Amino acid sequence: MKHNNPSLQVTADQQIKMAESPIHKPGNGEVLLHIKCTGICGSDIHFWKTGAIGPLKVEGDCCLGHEASGIVLKVGEGVDELVVGDRVAVEPGVPCEKCWLCREGRYNLCEDVKFAGVYPYHGTLQRFKVHPAKWLHKIPDDVTYAEGALLEPLSVVLHGIRRAGLTLGRGAVICGAGPIGLIALLSSRASGAHPLVITDLEASRLAFAKKLVPECETYQVQRNLSAEENAKSIRKLFGDSEYGAPETVLECTGVESSIITGAFAVRRGGTVMVIGVGRPIVNNIPFMHLSLGEINLKFINRYTDTWPAGIAAVKGKLLDLKPLVSHVFPLEKAVDAMHICADLSQGSIKVQIVDEIDINPEDVE
Incomplete structure (x- = not known):
């Protein structure tokens, strides 16, 4: 039985389409995966709608997707840590492992990274994908493929929390009740931060957050x-004293006004951690307010060494990510899934695309 490889692709003229992709053989250190689940990320929508994220531009047809899990179908030479049938979560970035940043363990900052779903590197919104075994993580039998795919956005949050230095018993604000913000809310609770406040423009998303936590x-x-007036109202939720004001702001939108609000909401000596992806240039940052208050304005770029902790947290029931999945589509309906995700009126939280067919590895050429 010969299998095809349908894939969702974005084009240089900002269109999306289903196209047939080749099935590659795994090389040295690589495996061939059957991608079972991929979540749609805001960056996928951004590449479609704007054609770029900062300097990362769509210059030709490219298969989207990077929040993924799957099953190993074939292993290449030199692979001994994985076998056919292993269930894995995909760490989508493949760094060069040669530059000084990689040598320091900060491989997320590698300038030569090959990141799935960022042109010209094809992503996981396809049936079959070759990926280096080193950047795959086995998932336990009691962790679903849906949860395995959610380990990527969880990794974004874990990296942000690490860099922010979230503190047990100290207040935190999460700006934005989208998927990343909601995962940040769950993770902050699991980390012991308290009290917690989450903000958003949409009442329906806040109602979902309240039900979740x-x-x-x-x-x-x-x-x-x-922004300053909104920040003042946010601070009131923490009480009247400066000491009780939030020590940490996890800014999960990347929107300029939200970053500024976070800067005014956090207490002196605190940290505003920008996790969200925003415009190339952000103006009007309250420089002297940050300076006089010794407020740390920090940023993240993806993640390093987060999958083991994420898997342990999910397996150990420290947080339940499953309620975040609001819509599920088969691979063949991936274009419809993208439209649902891009339309805020549809009320989606996390849209996932699944491929539930069973594949015999011997049938894949």
Whole structure:
């Protein structure tokens, strides 16, 4: 039985399409995967709608997707840590492992990284994908493929929490109740930060957050108020004292006004950790407010060494990511899934694309 390889691709003129992709043989150190589940990320929508994220531009047809899990179908030479049938989560970035950043263990900053779903490197929204075994992580039998795919956005949050230095018993604000913000809320609770406040423009998303973490407080950002005025209202949820003000802000939108709000909401000596992806240039940052308050404004770029911790957290039931999956589509309907994800009126949280067919490895050429 011969299998085809349908894939979702974005084009240089900002279109999306289903196309047939080749099935590659795994080389030295590589395996061939059957991708079972891929989540749609905001960056996938961004590449489609704008054609670029900062300097990363779509210059030709490229298969999207990087939040993925799958099963090993074939192993190449030199692979001894994985065997056919292993269930794995995909770490989508493959760094050069030669530059000084890689040697320091900061491979997320490698300038020569080959990142799945970023042109010209094809992503996981296809049935079959070759990937280096080193950047695959076995998932336990009681961790689903859906959870395995959610380990990538969880990794983004884990890296942000590490760099922010989230503290047990200290307050935190999460800006944005999208998928990353909701995972940040769950992770902050599991890390012991308290009290927790999550903000958003949309009441429906805040209601979802409250259902997900009942002990959190929610704040609906008011468009008619300035960032400083919104920040003042957020601070009131933590009490009256400066000491009780939030020590950490996890900014999960990348929106300029939200970053500024976070800067005014955090206490002196605190940290604003920008996790969200925003415009290439952000203006109007309150420089002297940050300076006089010794407020740390920090950023992340993806993640390093987060999958083992993520897998342990999911397996150990420290946080339940499954409620975040609001829509599931078969691979053949991936274009429809992208449209649902891009339309805010549809109320999606995390849209996943699955391929549930069973494949005999011997049938794949």
